[in-house]
Amino acid sequence: MGLRGKYTAHIVVAASAVGISLAAWGAAALADGEAAARAETGSHGPAPAERAKEPAAPAPVSRVKVPEGIAHAAEAGGKAVNITIDDGPDPRWTPQVLDVLKENGVKAVFCMVGPQAKAHPDLVRKVVADGHRLCDHTTSHDTSMDKKSVAYQKQQILEAKKMIEEAAGGARVEYYRAPGGAFTPSSRRIAAEAGMRPLGWNVDTKDFETPGTGAIVATVKNELPNGPTILFHDGGGDRAQTVAALKQVLPWLKQQGRTFSFPVRTAP
Numbered sequence: 558m559g560l561r562g563k564y565t566a567h568i569v570v571a572a573s574a575v576g577i578s579l580a581a582w583g584a585a586a587l588a589d590g591e592a593a594a595r596a597e598t599g600s601h602g603p604a605p606a607e608r609a610k611e612p613a614a615p616a617p618v619s620r621v622k623v624p625e626g627i628a629h630a631a632e633a634g635g636k637a638v639n640i641t642i643d644d645g646p647d648p649r650w651t652p653q654v655l656d657v658l659k660e661n662g663v664k665a666v667f668c669m670v671g672p673q674a675k676a677h678p679d680l681v682r683k684v685v686a687d688g689h690r691l692c693d694h695t696t697s698h699d700t701s702m703d704k705k706s707v708a709y710q711k712q713q714i715l716e717a718k719k720m721i722e723e724a725a726g727g728a729r730v731e732y733y734r735a736p737g738g739a740f741t742p743s744s745r746r747i748a749a750e751a752g753m754r755p756l757g758w759n760v761d762t763k764d765f766e767t768p769g770t771g772a773i774v775a776t777v778k779n780e781l782p783n784g785p786t787i788l789f790h791d792g793g794g795d796r797a798q799t800v801a802a803l804k805q806v807l808p809w810l811k812q813q814g815r816t817f818s819f820p821v822r823t824a825p
Contacts, residue, residue, distance in 0.1 A: 622749075622823075623748075623749045623752055623753065623754050623822060623823060624749060624754065624823065625742075625745040625746050625748075625749040625755065626745075626755065627740060627745070627755045627756065627757040628732070628754050628755060628756050628757065628786075628820045628821050628822070629757050629758070629759055629784050629785070629786050629820070630784075630785065630820065630821045631785045631786075631818035631819070631820065631821070632818045632819050632820065632821050632822075633816060633818035634818075635816070636813075636814055636815050636816060637785060637815065637816045637817060637818035638781075638785045638786070638787060638810060638815050638816075638817060638818070639665075639666065639785050639786040639787065639817075639818055639819060639820045640658070640663055640664075640665040640666070640787055640789065640807075640817065641665060641666045641667075641668060641692070641734070641756070641758060641786060641787065641788055641789065641820075642654060642665050642666070642667045642668065642789050642790065642791045643668040643694060643734065643788060643789070643790045643791070643792070643793075644668070644670060644673075644694065644698065644765075644790045644791065644792030644793040645667060645669055645670070645673060645680070645790075645791040645792035646667070646669060646673055646674060646677045646680035646681060646684065646791065646792065647673070647677075647680075647791055647792040647793075647796070648677055648680065649796075650791045650792065650796040650797075650799070650800065651667075651677075651680050651683075651684070651791045651792070652680070652683075653796075653800045654789075654791045654796070654799070654800060654803065655683060655684065655687055655689075657800060657803045657804055657807065658687070658689070658803070658807075659687060661807040661808065661811070662817075663807055663817045664687075664688050664689050664690070664817060664819065665689050665690075666689065666690045666691075666692050666731075666732060666756070666819060666820060667684050667689055667690070667691060667692060667791070668692035668693070668694040668732070668734045668756070669681065669691065669692065669693070669694055669717075669721050670694050670695065670696070670697075670698050670717070670792065671693075671694075671695065671696040671716060671717030671718075671719075671720035671721060672696060672697075672720065673792060674717075674720050674721040674724040674725075675720045675723070675724055677724070678723075678724035678725070678726075681721065681724040681725045682724070682725060682726055682728075684725075685725050685726075685728045690731050690732070690819055691721055691722075691725060691728060691729070691730045691731060691732075692730065692731065692732035692733065692734050692753075692756055693714060693717045693718045693721060693730050693732065693733045693734070693748070693753055694717065694733075694734050694736060695713040695714060695717050695735070695736055696712075696713050696716050696717045696720070697713065698736045698793075699713065699736055699739075700736045700737030700739055701739065702735065702736065702739050702744070703735070703739035703740065703741045703744070704739075707743045707747075710741065710743055710744045710747060711743075711747050714733060714744060714747050714748055714751070714753075715747070715751060718730050718733075718751060718753065729752070730752075730753055731752075731753060731754065731822060732753055732754050732755070732756040732820065732822070733745075733748035733751075733753040733754070733755050733756065734755075734756045734757075735755070738757065738758075740755060740757075754820070754821070754822045754823075756786075756820055757786065758786045758787065758788040759780070759783040759784025759785060759786045759787070760776065760777055760780040760781060760783055760784070760786070760787040760788060761776075761780075761788050762776050762777060762787065762788060762789055762799075762802070763776060764789055764790050764796070764798060764799045764802065765790045765793055765794065767794070767795060767798055768798075769798060770798045770801040770802050770805070773798060773799065773802035773806075774802050774805050774806055774809075777802075777806050777809075777810075778809070785818075786820055787806075789802075789803065
């Protein structure tokens with residue numbers, strides 16, 4: 558090999574060495590950049606380029622608008638009925654009502670007075686755990702609230718909702734029932750905007766008047782053609798007759814080919 562050949566070979570070797578060094582430096586710089594990006598975001602997961610390929614988080618689902626009209630129908634339709642229980646929870650009577658419902662495989666809506674729910678969160682959570690639904694029955698059960706200001710109605714409804722949901726550990730209150738049926742257009746709007754369907758009834762058992770177990774049962778049988786939503790009480794007084802009546806009414810309803818549902822929430 559001549560002098561020129563040796564000189565050319567040295568240049569090739571030097572260039573190769575420089576290329577290898579540059580490649581190594583580039584790899585190291587890339588690794589350092591990825592590490593810095595992870596450190597900056599506090600992440601020990603994939604590098605930024607890989608994270609860019611991950612699917613975006615789903616957009617939040619919009620809440621279905623709840624109608625302001627008073628609900629009476631059953632979600633299941635057909636011959637289904639809705640059992641609704643008002644004025645609790647009560648430490649003596651609510652557990653007995655829950656036992657009768659469970660024995661018959663029936664789910665109900667419990668319309669709770671806010672301070673009662675706040676005082677007995679264990680019962681509220683038991684109601685939820687057993688698969689029943691919650692209903693707002695205001696803070697003070699004022700049957701003349703339809704004659705009060707809109708501000709008063711709003712306070713009664715929304716404060717009760719908050720009390721019930723906090724007692725329930727966050728479970729949703731799905732309905733609003735005005736005490737004594739004292740609904741107003743404003744109270745229905747307030748409830749619906751808060752995600753609660755105004756809830757009426759078709760059969761008033763008058764059990765709160767303690768007319769006797771037989772009279773309560775007879776009222777259900779006589780008034781059932783009026784519609785599917787039946788009103789009972791587990792609070793506000795001695796409910797021994799209610800418990801006894803439920804033990805008769807629920808099996809009788811099954812014998813009539815009735816099933817059990819919840820009141821509609823989103824249908825007009």
